[in-house]
Amino acid sequence: MMSFLSTLAELAPSPKGLSRVDFNNYQTDGFFDELFEACGKPRAGAQLLAKRIAALPPGELIACQRAAEAALLQAGITFAVYGDKSGTEKIFPFDIIPRIVEADDWEILERGLKQRTMALNLFLTDIYNDQKILKDKVIPESLIKTAKTFRSQMVGFTPPRGIWAHVTGTDLIRDRDGQFYVLEDNMRCPSGVSYVLENRQILKRTLPSVFRDSHVLPVDEYPNRLLETLQFLAPQSLSHPRVVTLTPGIYNSAYFEHSFLSQQMGVPLVEGRDLVIRDGYVMMRTTKGYERADVIYRRIDDDFLDPKSFRPDSLLGVPGIMEVYKSGRVALANAPGGGIADDKVIYAYVPQIIKYYLGEDAILPNVPTFVCSNDVERKHVIDNIEKMVVKAANESGGYGMLVGPHASKEQREEFKLKVAENPRNYIAQPMIALSRAPIIVDDHFEGRHVDLRPYILHGKDIFVLPGGLTRVALRKGSVVVNSSQGGGSKDTWVLSKTPTPQVTAITDH
Numbered sequence: 478m479m480s481f482l483s484t485l486a487e488l489a490p491s492p493k494g495l496s497r498v499d500f501n502n503y504q505t506d507g508f509f510d511e512l513f514e515a516c517g518k519p520r521a522g523a524q525l526l527a528k529r530i531a532a533l534p535p536g537e538l539i540a541c542q543r544a545a546e547a548a549l550l551q552a553g554i555t556f557a558v559y560g561d562k563s564g565t566e567k568i569f570p571f572d573i574i575p576r577i578v579e580a581d582d583w584e585i586l587e588r589g590l591k592q593r594t595m596a597l598n599l600f601l602t603d604i605y606n607d608q609k610i611l612k613d614k615v616i617p618e619s620l621i622k623t624a625k626t627f628r629s630q631m632v633g634f635t636p637p638r639g640i641w642a643h644v645t646g647t648d649l650i651r652d653r654d655g656q657f658y659v660l661e662d663n664m665r666c667p668s669g670v671s672y673v674l675e676n677r678q679i680l681k682r683t684l685p686s687v688f689r690d691s692h693v694l695p696v697d698e699y700p701n702r703l704l705e706t707l708q709f710l711a712p713q714s715l716s717h718p719r720v721v722t723l724t725p726g727i728y729n730s731a732y733f734e735h736s737f738l739s740q741q742m743g744v745p746l747v748e749g750r751d752l753v754i755r756d757g758y759v760m761m762r763t764t765k766g767y768e769r770a771d772v773i774y775r776r777i778d779d780d781f782l783d784p785k786s787f788r789p790d791s792l793l794g795v796p797g798i799m800e801v802y803k804s805g806r807v808a809l810a811n812a813p814g815g816g817i818a819d820d821k822v823i824y825a826y827v828p829q830i831i832k833y834y835l836g837e838d839a840i841l842p843n844v845p846t847f848v849c850s851n852d853v854e855r856k857h858v859i860d861n862i863e864k865m866v867v868k869a870a871n872e873s874g875g876y877g878m879l880v881g882p883h884a885s886k887e888q889r890e891e892f893k894l895k896v897a898e899n900p901r902n903y904i905a906q907p908m909i910a911l912s913r914a915p916i917i918v919d920d921h922f923e924g925r926h927v928d929l930r931p932y933i934l935h936g937k938d939i940f941v942l943p944g945g946l947t948r949v950a951l952r953k954g955s956v957v958v959n960s961s962q963g964g965g966s967k968d969t970w971v972l973s974k975t976p977t978p979q980v981t982a983i984t985d986h
Contacts, residue, residue, distance in 0.1 A: 498530070498533075498538045498920060498921060502921065502922075503915055505913070507653070509654070511651075512574075521579065544683060545571060545573045548682075554672065571679065571967070572917060572949060573680065573967075573968075574922075574967065580971070583943060587941045589841030590647055590841070590931055590933050591939045592839070593827065594647075594939055596834050601818055604621060606635065621817065626814075627817045636808075640710070640935050641812040641814070641818075642815045642818065643706055643934065644667060644810065644934060644935075646668070646670075646932050647663065647933065650844070650929070651911070653910045658843065659841050662818060664818045665778065665815055665816045666731075666778065668734055668776075673932070673945060673946050673968075674696060674697070674700075674741070692973040694944065694972070700742050702934050704742040706935070707720045710936070718772055719768065719772070720744045720770075722747065722776065723773050723774065723775045723795075726748050735776050738774075745763075749793050752798070781793040781794050783795060783796060785797055787799075819871070820870050820871060821868050821869070821870045824843065827843060828843060844907075848904055849896050849903040858905040862893060865879075865908065866878065866906050867896065867904075880908070911928065912926070914947070925949050928948050951965045
């Protein structure tokens with residue numbers, strides 16, 4: 478057994494029996510499977526993985542899974558579920574069978590994500606300044622005026638370097654035909670990248686030889702890339718800008734990630750009470766006195782950022798920080814106001830946004846979307862709600878959503894009333910047969926639905942992390958992958974088109 482497992486032997490429960498877990502009886506059930514073709518043959522990129530798993534001694538794969546879970550527990554890799562009576566902190570469920578993305582697929586995804594990121598940043602600059610896209614009636618002006626995430630405080634302002642969303646997480650899905658679709662954009666405070674980095678470390682130790690021989694593109698450079706992106710925002714006159722991460726505190730659902738990324742970047746993790754405005758600058762309290770903060774990677778929503786500009790009852794932010802920001806004496810990532818590009822109603826217009834600003838067709842299509850503020854489309858949604866997934870414009874985490882085919886008659890009727898009462902707040906999409914990937918269930922494999930959230934950094938250049946967070950709906954038949962709704966995650970292996978040498982040789986022993 479490999480040394481990693483030996484180290485965790487006392488922590489990982491022994492697998493029941495010594496059965497061999499293999500793919501002999503694995504069924505794709507008519508869905509697009511990320512590792513297997515419909516006939517049961519492994520896809521090209523998954524052949525080595527399937528072969529190595531088949532060759533493992535009885536009980537070893539389950540031992541690997543248990544060891545991985547023990548490692549996550551020891552590392553304290555958690556998330557919070559608000560309102561859960563069983564406790565706030567949860568260990569993020571993890572399955573060691575990686576999701577594999579082949580090089581040709583990734584090339585398309587990377588180009589499409591860069592295109593989308595560029596267009597949405599141009600949209601944000603326009604929508605807060607000249608509003609040409611509204612004057613040309615590409616998007617109904619009423620949708621902007623009624624959007625909860627449109628910040629009037631940002632009108633007439635363009636952030637440093639003209640970049641609004643420095644960190645983006647774009648959710649992708651695949652249908653039965655294998656086509657990737659964009660499900661939604663996350664341009665405010667996207668979370669989850671810490672799990673990507675930790676999942677990778679776990680897989681490199683649990684399945685080292687398979688990882689090495691599969692020529693997987695690395696994700697480890699993300700913290701350095703993120704730091705470079707943040708430093709790029711600082712005034713050019715500063716040779717060594719100080720970057721800090723602003724967190725709401727230990728009770729935030731993503732606090733682990735805030736502290737993890739700060740540690741990885743080597744920058745201070747601060748709360749609002751650690752920052753004050755002095756002489757027109759943001760200053761950080763330290764044991765040596767006050768020190769200037771030049772770039773703030775904020776993980777606080779707009780509403781709570783500055784009680785003088787947004788919610789006056791906020792105790793999480795920094796009073797007066799928006800005035801300093803607008804004067805150019807501090808940079809914020811992501812810029813306030815970017816949430817209008819997250820609005821699920823605006824999402825329906827992103828193909829038109831790309832065409833308008835870039836003169837190009839969207840490389841990555843949207844899921845077909847019905848905008849309920851449109852009378853004709855709303856009637857279609859209400860008449861066909863049993864076939865639809867209905868979503869609130871600004872909810873996330875699987876909340877405020879109806880999965881029509883899985884809902885009760887009472888739930889569908891309730892949502893019909895919600896849509897009729899507040900049509901601006903809802904969109905609907907046909908039920909997509911999400912692709913699946915195998916997970917370990919007891920002593921065998923079963924398919925579970927997955928999505929993919931790649932992370933995009935927009936600084937001097939646009940960088941797409943090769944991989945991302947593959948979220949898994951662990952409940953059988955469920956299509957809701959969010960961790961707050963019982964989902965888990967997998968490592969995402971993007972395969973290199975040209976095998977690259979590994980910096981460090983890793984061997985099983």
